[in-house]
Amino acid sequence: MVIAVTLLVLAACSGGDYPNSTFLPTTDNNRDATDLWNRMMFWGTIVFVIVEAILLYTIIKYRRRPGGPEPEHVHGNTLMEITWTLAPALILVFIAVPTVRTIFRSQAAAPANAVQIEVIGHQWWWEFRYPEYGFTTANEIYMPHGRPVNFALRTADVLHSFWIPALAGKRDLISNRTNYLWFTPDSTGEAAFNGSCNEYCGASHANMKFRAFTVSAEDFDTWARHQAANAIFPPPVDTAAAPATVRPASNAIGMAQAVPAAQAAPTTVQAPTTPWQFPREKVPPHVLPQTPIPASVSIADAAIAAGDAQRGFTTYSRSACIGCHKIRGNPSSMGILGPDLTHVGSRFTIASGLFPNDAKHLAHWIKNARAMKPGSLMQTLGKGEHDPIMNITVQAGGLTDEQIADITAYLLSLK
Ligand code: HEC
Ligand SMILES: [Cu+2]
Known part of the structure; x- marks a missing residue:
C-alpha cells in the first residue's frame, strides 16, 4: 500500500506536458467532456469520502471486543432499505442529467458553417475527402482554426475508430453506416496533432495513424485550393530564367516523344495555385x-x-x-x-x-x-x-x- 500510494503521488509530480492528452481545452467537444469529467470527479470524490468515513467509523466503533455482547439480530430495516435505494438513485440522477446533456450536444447535427470532411478507414490507412473542394487526400487533415469541422466516418472494410486525442473524443467507423463527429478547434492556433485508429483492425492496426493540422482560415484556403488543383508535372519553372528546352516527355500510354517543355504542360487550363504546407519548423x-x-x-x-x-x-x-x-x-x-x-x-x-x-x-x-x-x-x-x-x-x-x-x-x- 505504501509503495503504491508513494508511486501515485510521485507520478503526479512529473510536471511534464502531455501533448496527446484528452484534457486540453482545445475544442468545444473536449471542453464539454472535460467539464463532465471534472464534475463527476468532484461529486464522486465527495461520495467516496463520505462512504469510506462511515465505513471506517463503523468498522472501528463496532469491532469485536473480547467479552463484548452478542450483536443484536435484526430482520430488515425499512427505513435503511429505502435510504440506500433512494440515495444511489439520486446520485445517478445527478450524474445522468449532465451526461445526457453532453451526449445530446455532441450528437447534435453539426453547425451549418462546418467544413465537411469525409473519413474512410482502410486497412491500414486513412482516406480524407473534402467534398466542398472536390479533392481527396490521405493520412493528413487540415482544418481552419475557429470553424466547426464535421467528420462523416465510414469504413471500406472492417471496424476502425477515429481519434485525435488532443482535439475530441473518438468515434467508431462501422460497416454500412455513417457516423458523425464534429467539433470546433477554437483554442489551438496554428498547431499539429497526432491521430490514430483505436479499434483493433488487423495486422497493422498499431500503424494506422494520421496527422491533423489547425491553420488560419487564409492558409486553409490556400492549402485547399492547391489540393483541389491537378498535379502539374513537370513542376512549373520560371520561364524567364530557363530557356525552352527540348526534353523527352511521355504521353498517357507511355510513348516517348520529343516536345518542347512549354507544350508538355497539361492541356486542361487551370489557374495557378501555390503549394502550401503547414510550416515545417x-x-x-x-x-x-x-x-x-x-x-x-x-x-x-x-x-x-x-x-x-x-x-x-x-x-x-x-x-x-x-x-x-x-x-x-x-x-x-x-x-x-x-x-x-x-x-x-x-x-x-x-x-x-x-x-x-x-x-x-x-x-x-x-x-x-x-x-x-x-x-x-x-x-x-x-x-x-x-x-x-x-x-x-x-x-x-x-x-x-x-x-x-x-x-x-x-x-x-x-x-
Ligand atoms: C496493389 C495496389 C498497390 C500498388 C500496385 C501500389 N500501391 Fe502504393 N499503396 C497501396 C496501398 C493500399 C497503400 C496504403 C498502404 C498503407 O499505408 O498501409 C499504398 C501506399 C503508398 C504510398 C504512401 C502514400 C501515403 O500517403 O501514405 C506511396 C507513396 C505509394 N503507395 C506509392 C506507390 C508506387 C510508387 C507504386 C508503384 C511502384 C505503388 N504505390 C504501387 C496500394 C498499392
Ligand atoms: Cu483501424
Whole structure:
C-alpha cells in the first residue's frame, strides 16, 4: 500500500506536458467532456469520502471486543432499505442529467458553417475527402482554426475508430453506416496533432495513424485550393530564367516523344495555385514519426540521390502503381485501391503516419512496402525483394533501385 500510494503521488509530480492528452481545452467537444469529467470527479470524490468515513467509523466503533455482547439480530430495516435505494438513485440522477446533456450536444447535427470532411478507414490507412473542394487526400487533415469541422466516418472494410486525442473524443467507423463527429478547434492556433485508429483492425492496426493540422482560415484556403488543383508535372519553372528546352516527355500510354517543355504542360487550363504546407519548423517532435527502417530493406543513398523526376514520371506511368493510385493530372494513374497521390509531395508522412515523407523513406517504401509495414496491401515491388505475404521473391517486372529512385523524385515533385 505504501509503495503504491508513494508511486501515485510521485507520478503526479512529473510536471511534464502531455501533448496527446484528452484534457486540453482545445475544442468545444473536449471542453464539454472535460467539464463532465471534472464534475463527476468532484461529486464522486465527495461520495467516496463520505462512504469510506462511515465505513471506517463503523468498522472501528463496532469491532469485536473480547467479552463484548452478542450483536443484536435484526430482520430488515425499512427505513435503511429505502435510504440506500433512494440515495444511489439520486446520485445517478445527478450524474445522468449532465451526461445526457453532453451526449445530446455532441450528437447534435453539426453547425451549418462546418467544413465537411469525409473519413474512410482502410486497412491500414486513412482516406480524407473534402467534398466542398472536390479533392481527396490521405493520412493528413487540415482544418481552419475557429470553424466547426464535421467528420462523416465510414469504413471500406472492417471496424476502425477515429481519434485525435488532443482535439475530441473518438468515434467508431462501422460497416454500412455513417457516423458523425464534429467539433470546433477554437483554442489551438496554428498547431499539429497526432491521430490514430483505436479499434483493433488487423495486422497493422498499431500503424494506422494520421496527422491533423489547425491553420488560419487564409492558409486553409490556400492549402485547399492547391489540393483541389491537378498535379502539374513537370513542376512549373520560371520561364524567364530557363530557356525552352527540348526534353523527352511521355504521353498517357507511355510513348516517348520529343516536345518542347512549354507544350508538355497539361492541356486542361487551370489557374495557378501555390503549394502550401503547414510550416515545417512548427511541427513538434512528437508529431514526427521516428520509426526505424527495417534492416531487411536497403537502397543506397547515392542511388536515391541520382533519381530523376522526368524518368520517374515515365516509369511510374507504366508501372503497377497506376492500378492502385490516383494522380489527378496524370491520366494513366486512375487507381482507387491506395491513397490518392496527387499532392503526395506536400505531406509530412507516408504509410499512414508511419514514416517521414522524404526521399529515403519513400524509396524504401516503394522497394518493399510489406517489409516496411506488416500486412500492407501494397505489394513488394523491388526487384529481388522478398514479399512476406505472397512468400515469393520479386523477379520479372520488379523495379530496379534506379527506377525506384526516379519514381521517388517524381512523387516528391508533386507538391
Ligand atoms: C496493389 C495496389 C498497390 C500498388 C500496385 C501500389 N500501391 Fe502504393 N499503396 C497501396 C496501398 C493500399 C497503400 C496504403 C498502404 C498503407 O499505408 O498501409 C499504398 C501506399 C503508398 C504510398 C504512401 C502514400 C501515403 O500517403 O501514405 C506511396 C507513396 C505509394 N503507395 C506509392 C506507390 C508506387 C510508387 C507504386 C508503384 C511502384 C505503388 N504505390 C504501387 C496500394 C498499392
Ligand atoms: Cu483501424
